[in-house]
Amino acid sequence: MPPVQTDLSATPWRKVDVLAQLRANFGSYTSDIAHASQCLINVEQAVKVCEALAKKPRSKDHRIGLQNQRRRLSCQIDQLKSLLAPIRKLPPEITGRIFSFCCLESELAKRISCNVVRLSQVCYGWRELARSTPALWSSISIDLSQSLHSLDTVQAMVTTHLSLSKQRPLCLILIADGLSDLDIAKVVLERFIKHCSRWESIALHGPVE
Secondary structure, eight states: OOOOOOGGGGSSOSHHHHHHHHTTTTTTTOSTHHHHHHHHHHHHHHHHHHHHHHTSOOOHHHHHHHHHHHHHHHHHHHHHHHHTOGGGGSOHHHHHHHHHHHOSOEEESSSEEOHHHHHHTTOHHHHHHHHTOGGGGSEEEEETTTOOOOHHHHHHHHHHHHHHTTTOOEEEEEEOOSGGGHHHHHHHHHHHHTTGGGEEEEEEEOOOO
16 A cells, blocks of 8 residues: 655654654754654654545455554654644753752762763753753762772763763762772772862761771
């Protein structure tokens, strides 16, 4: 059965491009919202055509073709609605403020809990916004008594946070209860000391002996 005709094929908002825009700066960072809105209308109209055709007597092959076409169009509708979601229309300043409420502290212990990194993996726009907001990177807690992470992993986390926090005051916690933790703790503390002029608070916990 021939596919239901829409004018989507004549626009740059085909499926692959929508996915690319979902990962990019679309929304408050670009102005082509009207075009995407029109594409959404077109696809919704195409779904109605599929539904109307499905009500008429059809062969099994035609019914399967219509079902497949409707599924593809429904997927495009979901993607376009995501592209036009209100969160993408917020100014970066407000989005950054929202980020600050869920990025209170980055923690490395048994697991790495780093919400700012998770946010930066959503799309290019959020990545750039997160990496250019120093406050999101200025609070670090390293608990080596629970950590099984390598020195390279710990160093990478500490270095990234110290770099992206720019000149923001730092809130730091370092825990190293076992003697086996001291080598990594020494490296981390050396990194912290290089930024001592920015310390707002620091808590150090080590073995008694």
